[in-house]
Amino acid sequence: MAESAKAVAAFALHRFGMGPRAGSIAAIESDPRGALLAELRRPRAGEVAAPGLPGSSLAFRTVAEANAVRQAKRIVAARAQKEAMRGEAGQQADNDMAARVAAGAVPDPGRQIYLNEARVRIDAALAAETGFTERLVWFWSNHFCISADKIQSMAGAYEREAIRPHILGRFADLLQAAESHPCMLFYLDQAASMGPNSIAGINRTRGLNENLAREILELHTLGVRTVYTQDDIISFAKVLTGWTFLPAGDNPEHGGEFSFNRRLHEPGPQTVVGKVYEDTGVEQGRAVLRDLAVHEATARHIATKLVRHFVADEPPPVLVDKLAAVFRETGGDLKEVTEALVSAPEAWTFSSRKLKRPSEWVISMVRAAGTTADPARFTAGLATLGEPMWRPPSPRGYADDEATWIDGMGQRLDVANTVAERIATRIDPRAIIETVLASTVAPETLQAVARAESRQQALTLLFMSPDFQRR
Amino acid sequence: MADCPHLPSRREALIGSGALFAWTQFPKLARAEGRDPRMLVIVLRGALDGLGTVAPVGDPDWIRLRGNRALILDGPTPALPLDSYFALNAAMPNLHRLYKARQATIVHATATAYRERSHFDGQDVLESGLPRPGTADTGWLNRALLAMAPGGRVDPRGGRAVAVGPVTPLVVRGQAPVMSWTPPQVLPASDDTQARLLDLYRHTDPKLASALESRIRLVALGRAGGMDGSPPNGAQLPPPGIARVRAYFAEAAGTAARYLARADGPRVGAMGFVGWDTHINEGAASGQLANLLGALDGALAAIETNMGDSWRETVVAVITEFGRTARINGTDGTDHGTGTVALLAGGALKGGRVVADWPGLRGADLHEGRDLKATIDLRAVLKGLLRDHLRVEEAALASAVFPGSANVAPTAGLVG
Numbered sequence: 001m002a003e004s005a006k007a008v009a010a011f012a013l014h015r016f017g018m019g020p021r022a023g024s025i026a027a028i029e030s031d032p033r034g035a036l037l038a039e040l041r042r043p044r045a046g047e048v049a050a051p052g053l054p055g056s057s058l059a060f061r062t063v064a065e066a067n068a069v070r071q072a073k074r075i076v077a078a079r080a081q082k083e084a085m086r087g088e089a090g091q092q093a094d095n096d097m098a099a100r101v102a103a104g105a106v107p108d109p110g111r112q113i114y115l116n117e118a119r120v121r122i123d124a125a126l127a128a129e130t131g132f133t134e135r136l137v138w139f140w141s142n143h144f145c146i147s148a149d150k151i152q153s154m155a156g157a158y159e160r161e162a163i164r165p166h167i168l169g170r171f172a173d174l175l176q177a178a179e180s181h182p183c184m185l186f187y188l189d190q191a192a193s194m195g196p197n198s199i200a201g202i203n204r205t206r207g208l209n210e211n212l213a214r215e216i217l218e219l220h221t222l223g224v225r226t227v228y229t230q231d232d233i234i235s236f237a238k239v240l241t242g243w244t245f246l247p248a249g250d251n252p253e254h255g256g257e258f259s260f261n262r263r264l265h266e267p268g269p270q271t272v273v274g275k276v277y278e279d280t281g282v283e284q285g286r287a288v289l290r291d292l293a294v295h296e297a298t299a300r301h302i303a304t305k306l307v308r309h310f311v312a313d314e315p316p317p318v319l320v321d322k323l324a325a326v327f328r329e330t331g332g333d334l335k336e337v338t339e340a341l342v343s344a345p346e347a348w349t350f351s352s353r354k355l356k357r358p359s360e361w362v363i364s365m366v367r368a369a370g371t372t373a374d375p376a377r378f379t380a381g382l383a384t385l386g387e388p389m390w391r392p393p394s395p396r397g398y399a400d401d402e403a404t405w406i407d408g409m410g411q412r413l414d415v416a417n418t419v420a421e422r423i424a425t426r427i428d429p430r431a432i433i434e435t436v437l438a439s440t441v442a443p444e445t446l447q448a449v450a451r452a453e454s455r456q457q458a459l460t461l462l463f464m465s466p467d468f469q470r471r
Numbered sequence: 472m473a474d475c476p477h478l479p480s481r482r483e484a485l486i487g488s489g490a491l492f493a494w495t496q497f498p499k500l501a502r503a504e505g506r507d508p509r510m511l512v513i514v515l516r517g518a519l520d521g522l523g524t525v526a527p528v529g530d531p532d533w534i535r536l537r538g539n540r541a542l543i544l545d546g547p548t549p550a551l552p553l554d555s556y557f558a559l560n561a562a563m564p565n566l567h568r569l570y571k572a573r574q575a576t577i578v579h580a581t582a583t584a585y586r587e588r589s590h591f592d593g594q595d596v597l598e599s600g601l602p603r604p605g606t607a608d609t610g611w612l613n614r615a616l617l618a619m620a621p622g623g624r625v626d627p628r629g630g631r632a633v634a635v636g637p638v639t640p641l642v643v644r645g646q647a648p649v650m651s652w653t654p655p656q657v658l659p660a661s662d663d664t665q666a667r668l669l670d671l672y673r674h675t676d677p678k679l680a681s682a683l684e685s686r687i688r689l690v691a692l693g694r695a696g697g698m699d700g701s702p703p704n705g706a707q708l709p710p711p712g713i714a715r716v717r718a719y720f721a722e723a724a725g726t727a728a729r730y731l732a733r734a735d736g737p738r739v740g741a742m743g744f745v746g747w748d749t750h751i752n753e754g755a756a757s758g759q760l761a762n763l764l765g766a767l768d769g770a771l772a773a774i775e776t777n778m779g780d781s782w783r784e785t786v787v788a789v790i791t792e793f794g795r796t797a798r799i800n801g802t803d804g805t806d807h808g809t810g811t812v813a814l815l816a817g818g819a820l821k822g823g824r825v826v827a828d829w830p831g832l833r834g835a836d837l838h839e840g841r842d843l844k845a846t847i848d849l850r851a852v853l854k855g856l857l858r859d860h861l862r863v864e865e866a867a868l869a870s871a872v873f874p875g876s877a878n879v880a881p882t883a884g885l886v887g
Contacts, residue, residue: 194801206804209800225592413665438833457661460660461668
């Protein structure tokens, strides 16, 4: 390899980490691969302290409580209005006024919870040495994505509770944690699903919803167009009936927590992907997930996605085979699989580099500048770039290929320009090149920065350079 | 769910994802005839419930199928009659007005060649124009433009493709260059910074250079037309809601139309709206689907208004990856299905009719006993529009644009 040790270290931080910070290239240049592996081996790697932040069920109850209080205030205000106006104005005016009064008195706590959670995620990415474990958190969170557009209160807590503790554990445990989390059950419409022959199903008009079962098979485990059929989806959906969470309204202490409700559960055995599962209540679904977690198709699907994310839009088959084999042989040990990825020479292809996703690019910009990020501004910036935090457009999550993102270069330029404008008075672009990037940038980039008409322009050009956009 | 009134439904996910449109250059052949046709493709992602949009009120099995969620011609919110058999969801008065003025056509019981039920594969097939999902990286609209260019090569200076929002829809991805545009929410970089960056890319990264060139061209075009919007103070997103959805649909579609209307502007465009995956509480004459259809109706009105005189040379095609189950599911919604509608609007159409080979709604009539059967191949409709409106050659349509579709004859007589 012709690359200098510093260039290899910079490459490692861009490709596998959150991007270089001041001093980080010097810190790892003697053994970049070893530094990445060392980060995986830390105790409780991936987990994060979130003092003062509510867990998902408390966050859910907090928002529900605020909604109930607001609704009551609205009704009281509407009554008072009506009394005062004695029917002179229309009913509509009363209601609008009352709604405004109530909204002002009881603001929605969900937005603030979301921003507090965003701060925890941003700070973890900024504080990390290489950022490899945080990248893994982002990867798995996107694989098992939910959307804050549907359930804002739980979005951040879901990642802390269901994703972070398991990213270097067994895939089976990660799968169980994600699929049984109330946030996922709500996002993919599972919480309201009931078996047609369950007690609740017979008594009421609602019934089965296939959504979660389908996406588990298609997106989370086996992968689309593999070994399952529409019948498997229906059977699996029946298996999962009863997986729900306690409503907030009638349960001030445990509302929002996972609950298996036998009254919703379809009785009897079900056949999923060729195997019969006896009706063992909640254990029936767990058993299906256990088998899906170690299926050959799952091994390939996960290996392919990991390689596509970290290495190349067109995953090299050799590397996919390698990771799939490790996944199979270890029963889905994600630490082993991740170590195999970093250890493989095929993962260190300097000649072809991926385009960073907007979130990766923005965080690497903030790390290089050595500043902090305001969560409201940071999340608004990501929305402008098409990757709003915890708000993917569909259960498939954000795409991992260049074609999806490259036409957003104009938006990136605007964001880089805005960030540069904010920091140009304090941050010297030449200092970033020397202390952060250890002078590993291309000579053309160096020249463009040197010739820029202003610090702001120089910073914009540096952040927009291929050295900074690709990993 | 009554327990969680604060939780918005998935349709509102479209706020974050951005609606998209893209377009590229002139159909030169049509121009040679003294015509100047425009075409805008709107992709509804998530699978539109065709039966909830255009109801077969004349089908004797209709009420039995959907019960009190069937659109009907009487009741508190009567559906808008199209002919003796079909009626339009009351949320779409603009489309109904256009239909009456013979400027809108409904195609019913239609679908692509895809017969599975994955959104992502379904959208791949819909947008790629290929018969099967898989490895598509270009879209049929982009390939149609290449087919129209002399010798199959697009003049790079003539590149007029644009994507609104930072993500380009597959239908318009490909060799013909694509530009992107979003409402400016942040301070735009100066022309000088852009020029310097472009110079850096040209020496280091041709792909980034090409992406940036497209953007620069589009900004210039927008300025020439006085299209610099005043940047909203977008540091904080307003809360999601149907009012914002309406505003977003109308703004995105209206902006597309303003570009298309310009004499020196692009002639073909595409954009996407997400949020149509109505598994829960879909509603009928009112509710979730009706809200979205209302927003779509507003977008069509914005296009008509902003096209001005060019509306008479315009076709807007609203398409979706597949339909939804014929019956209501256990959670007052519908699941992934097969046959659905395509909505066509525009002054160039010979409209005022429903194009359908109605398959019926009895159990045995349904695809796999659950979905509206598709009796019209959507590719036939799209090929008909590309051939008769844009003048793409039929041989190219059967090979490069929709590969493997030689036996799918273009629908004749849609425009006139």
